[in-house]
Amino acid sequence: MNEEHQGFSFAEAAVWLLGLVLTIQIGWLAYSMGQGIAGRPFADGRGAAAGATMAAVDSSAPQPANGPQLFAGNCAGCHGAKAEGGVGPSLKTAAGWTLAEFTEATLHGKTPDGRSLAPIMPHFADTGFSGEAATDQQLEAIHTYLGTLQ
Incomplete structure (x- = not known):
């Protein structure tokens, strides 16, 4: 007798679900880091450029020619x-x-x-x-x- 396999086994479903959860977590982490880089603080309160400072540039002042x-x-x-x-x-x-x-x-x-x-x-x-x-x-x-x- 040839019994056809219907659906996923419990182990196959568990591996598939774990992969889905990890993919979502990695995507969320990447998104969160991108938000920090865009100027929003990270979850621990650090700014996007922790340790770096930025100074405003007066664009109306003539810049020396390079x-x-x-x-x-x-x-x-x-x-x-x-x-x-x-x-x-x-x-x-x-x-x-x-x-x-x-x-x-x-x-x-x-x-x-x-x-x-x-x-x-x-x-x-x-x-x-x-x-x-x-x-x-x-x-x-x-x-x-x-x-x-x-």
């Missing part, structure tokens, strides 16, 4: 991480230009010898850096940074 960061975000994609060249040429020559020459090339695509830069080169007078108009301080910071890469 040459390496500006270069990485606006130039390195074409000219390479160390200005060694890539899609665009090496910037070793540009590092030797005066700030005025570098600014003219960066903003308007004109080199000191009067050449026009390739059409792929953005004219940052039009595009700005990260959607904001390029400032003299940013251009100086990038130019200074280029000088450190030599």
Whole structure:
């Protein structure tokens, strides 16, 4: 005789129920930790960043230009991480230009010898850096940074 098995045995049901309970507990723990990270206190009263402090930043105050960061975000994609060249040429020559020459090339695509830069080169007078108009301080910071890469 062949007896068909109907449903789960007690042991199988117990294992399945234990797995369900553990899954719910792990999910709840993850959710609770996420809530703590989002700024709500943990169950023991600790804040999300126990031991760390945060200071308010006055976003209206001008921030100093960061040459390496500006270069990485606006130039390195074409000219390479160390200005060694890539899609665009090496910037070793540009590092030797005066700030005025570098600014003219960066903003308007004109080199000191009067050449026009390739059409792929953005004219940052039009595009700005990260959607904001390029400032003299940013251009100086990038130019200074280029000088450190030599």
